[in-house]
Amino acid sequence: MKVKICGIMNVETGLYAVEKGADALGFVFAESKRKITPELAKEIINQLPEHVLKVGVFVNEKPEVIMEIVNQTGLTHVQLHGDESPKDCEAFSIPVIKALSIETIVDLGKIEQYNCDYILLDSPKGKYRGGNGVKFDWNLLAEFEETGKKIILAGGLSPENIEEAMNIANPYMVDVSSGVETEGKKDLAKIQNFLARAKRREEVR
Numbered sequence: 001m002k003v004k005i006c007g008i009m010n011v012e013t014g015l016y017a018v019e020k021g022a023d024a025l026g027f028v029f030a031e032s033k034r035k036i037t038p039e040l041a042k043e044i045i046n047q048l049p050e051h052v053l054k055v056g057v058f059v060n061e062k063p064e065v066i067m068e069i070v071n072q073t074g075l076t077h078v079q080l081h082g083d084e085s086p087k088d089c090e091a092f093s094i095p096v097i098k099a100l101s102i103e104t105i106v107d108l109g110k111i112e113q114y115n116c117d118y119i120l121l122d123s124p125k126g127k128y129r130g131g132n133g134v135k136f137d138w139n140l141l142a143e144f145e146e147t148g149k150k151i152i153l154a155g156g157l158s159p160e161n162i163e164e165a166m167n168i169a170n171p172y173m174v175d176v177s178s179g180v181e182t183e184g185k186k187d188l189a190k191i192q193n194f195l196a197r198a199k200r201r202e203e204v205r
């Protein structure tokens with residue numbers, strides 16, 4: 001299974017996650033306790049291997065501001081975690097991950113409206129637009145028809161529930177932030193544990 005670790009704020013954590021098998025790292029530029037400056041993101045990204053996806057997380061940000069940060073830092077992917085429309089997602093020259101809040105089966109219907117590379121399914125917003133450590137009902141996905149899009153499962157995942165989540169939802173990639181933290185900071189032992197469990201599952205697509 002492919003894994004994205006979100007909310008990276010220092011080089012040590014980023015390099016550790018990559019060493020343990022992370023495929024993608026997320027850097028939050030939106031309002032959040034994990035907000036990072038473009039300068040620090042650039043410093044971290046410069047030390048990461050090429051194969052790792054470097055994802056910038058934005059909420060309702062202007063495309064020109066996003067592209068300025070992309071060019072400044074070396075981000076390879078843009079994650080739009082706000083109320084961006086399908087048209088808003090077409091303004092970028094690099095791959096886009098559109099995050100959708102899932103509460104009911106009706107929300108899954110929005111997936112096909114977006115013509116972007118990846119769809120990230122998360123819980124409805126909490127204090128911040130994402131990264132709240134809350135899961136949604138994965139069973140909704142078990143009943144959902146394959147759309148051909150790359151689905152990233154997020155929201156309240158942890159080393160304890162990742163196997164159950166993968167079994168039920170069968171996503172393309174899983175994404176975690178709060179579940180690999182202790183007292184609000186990334187916890188290397190939890191990152192290792194999460195990656196070990198997720199990586200036991202074969203990549204099928």
Ligand SMILES: O=C(O)c1ccccc1NCC(=O)[C@H](O)[C@H](O)COP(=O)(O)O
Pocket residue numbers: 006007026028030031032033034057059081122128129130131132133134154155156157175176177178179
């Ligand atoms: O992580 C944040 O603080 C954040 C803030 C605002 C918008 C998005 C944010 N995170 C996006 C992510 O991709 C998170 O990994 C995803 O929401 C899951 O988070 P969690 O439930 O804490 O594992």
